[in-house]
Structures are given as C-alpha cells and as structure tokens.
Amino acid sequence: MAGVGRCCGNFCKEFKQFALRGNVIDLAIGIIIGTAFTAVVQSFVDDIITPPFGLILGGVDFVNLTAKMKNFVYKDQPPVVIRYGKFIQTLISLFIMAFALFFLITSVNKLHQLSLRKKQTEETIQLETSDEVKILCEIRDLLAKQSASEK
Template sequence: MARFCRCCRNFCHDFKAFAVRGNVVDLAIGIIIGTAFTNVVQSLVNDIITPPFGLLLGGVDFVNLTIKIKNFVYQDQPPVVIRYGKFIQTIISLLIMAFVLFFVIKGITKLRELTARKQQKEENKKIEISEEVKVLCQIRDLLAKQSSTEG
C-alpha cells in the first residue's frame, strides 16, 4: 500500500510539473483564442459575406442551397438533402482562417528573425576587442619581442 501511495504521489508530482509548464498553458490559451476566433470568422461568413453574394445571385440564401435526392429505397421516408450552401460557407470560412493564419505565422517568423539578428549583433559586439585592449596587446607583443632579443 505504501508503494502505491508513493507511486501515486510521484505521478501527481510529474503531472503537476507537466501541466504547469509554459507549453501546456500556451496550448490551452491558443485553443481558447482559436475557438473564439473561429466563431467570429463563422459569423463573418454567415452574416456578412454570404448574404451579399446571395443577393447578387438573385436573392439566394446560402443556407438554403440544397439538393434533394428522392429516397428510392424507402419510399415513405423524406428525401435525402445535400446542403451544399453550408459547405460553401464552410469553405469560405476555411479560406479566411488559412489567410489569417498565414499572416500570423509570417509575422511570428519575422519577429523570430529580428530577434535572432539582434542576438547575433549583440554577440558580435561582445567579440569585438576595444581599442585599448588592442594597444595593450601590441605593447605586450613589443615587450615580449624586446625581452627575447635581449636574452
């Protein structure tokens, strides 16, 4: 029993360490924001983008665009309905999401490149030797040369 409690305690400790790590928290925040953003994009497509397209197509409501296939197997059942209007709205949502994510990832990549360049410049500055150190090195070399010719 004591071994089981120790094992359970170790598991709880490991799980806590995993859950508190930044990656898991970042992932959870990303999922929440992604869900909210998806809802906004769906509303944009359903309520703002597709109604004008429907108006241009002669007052068509995309949600009601369907193909009804008569049910040949069960004659007394209603027809099978293919809702291609909703599918078109989903494709538009996907394209908008892909477009936005492309620019987000492009921006993140640009920021990473800028950060990497800045770090590289800082490392190069650290490597550069100041003029005083260069002069001291020359004096050291001259003194070493002079002492070797005297000996």
C-alpha cells in the same frame, strides 16, 4: 496498498509538473483563442460575406442551398438533404482562416529574423569590443612591465 498510494502520488506530482510548465498553459491559451477566432470568422462569413453574394445571386440564402435526393431504400422516409450551401460557407471560412494564419506566421517569421539579425550584430559589436579591450590590456601590461623594469 501502500505501493498504489505512492505510485498515485508520484503520478500526481509528475502530472502537476507537466501541467504547470509554460508549454501546456501556452497551448491551452492558444486553443481557447483559436476557438474564439474560429467563431468570429464563422460569424463573419455567415453574417457579412455570404449575404451579399446571396443577394447578387437573386436573394439566395446560402444556408438554405440544398439538394434533395429521393430516399430509394425507405420510401416512407423523407428525402436525403445535402446542404451544399453550408459547405460553401465552411469553405470560405477555411480560406479566411488559412489567409489569417499565413499572414500571422509570416509576420512572426519576419520578427524572428529581425531579432536574429539584431542579436548577430550585437554579438559582432561585442566581439569587436573584446578584441580592442584585449589589445589595450596587452599595451597596458607591456607599459607596466616597461615601467617596472626601468625602476
């Protein structure tokens, strides 16, 4: 029984180390923000985008766009309803999310490229400074040897 307690203790310790690493916490935050963003986009589509389209189409509510199919198997059951209006709203949400993610990722990539360029220029400047310092050190050493040999 002591082996089980030790094993559980090791598991708990390893899980705690895993859970407290920055990547797991960042992932959890990303999921929470993504869920909230999804709700905002869904509301944007449902409440702002599709109502004007429905008005243009003659006062149609997209949620109520359905196709009813007669239930051939069970005649006493209600018809099968296909809610294609809700599906259209979901597709619009998908496209908005895809565009938002596309712009976010391209912006992050541009920032990353800018930081790489800045880092490369700093390294270049640092290398140039290092070469100059080396030459000045060599000159200093030569002058020191020359003055030491003159004494």
